[in-house]
Amino acid sequence: xxxxKRQIVNSALSEIGLAEYTFDVLPEQSQExxxxxxxxxxxxxxxxILLSYPVPTNPNSSTLDQDSGIPDHAWEAVITNLAxxxxxxxxKSASPHTMATARHSLNTVMAKxxxxxxxxxxxxxxxxxxxxxxxxxxxxxxxxxxxHEPEITFR
Numbered sequence: 427x428x429x430x431k432r433q434i435v436n437s438a439l440s441e442i443g444l445a446e447y448t449f450d451v452l453p454e455q456s457q458e459x460x461x462x463x464x465x466x467x468x469x470x471x472x473x474x475i476l477l478s479y480p481v482p483t484n485p486n487s488s489t490l491d492q493d494s495g496i497p498d499h500a501w502e503a504v505i506t507n508l509a510x511x512x513x514x515x516x517x518k519s520a521s522p523h524t525m526a527t528a529r530h531s532l533n534t535v536m537a538k539x540x541x542x543x544x545x546x547x548x549x550x551x552x553x554x555x556x557x558x559x560x561x562x563x564x565x566x567x568x569x570x571x572x573x574h575e576p577e578i579t580f581r
Contacts, residue, residue: 428494428498428501431488431489431494434494434496434505435463438459438508439459439509439512441520443518455516460490462508462512466508467479467481475539479496480492480495499534500531500538503528506527510525510528
């Protein structure tokens, strides 16, 4: 099970020094951080970093208690990069450690996402590399004999 969206938002807030046990975060602030999370991961989807995050079609349809679906290797990248995005909204600046962690963990996620897509090539020329299990021999169209029945006419 992965983090909920609320856990990611709270972790990002504590990363910039707004820990839940010290500061009372207003519901509007949490919703704004959630919208920033949604937009960040929508951007990552566009860049080819697919993390199974349920990106909403409407900015107001996302809920904080929804499961994020983010795999465990990407949690740190999402939390620290969200912290970098929301820090100016709170008049904060991220620490150099947070910036370095965000960059390093995002590079890790991008490396993991850089798997080439599978391709099905349909026009491989027949030869040593072209094998068909069901039809081991290549049938040449010119070898096919067409049979024509002679026309019989009666007088």
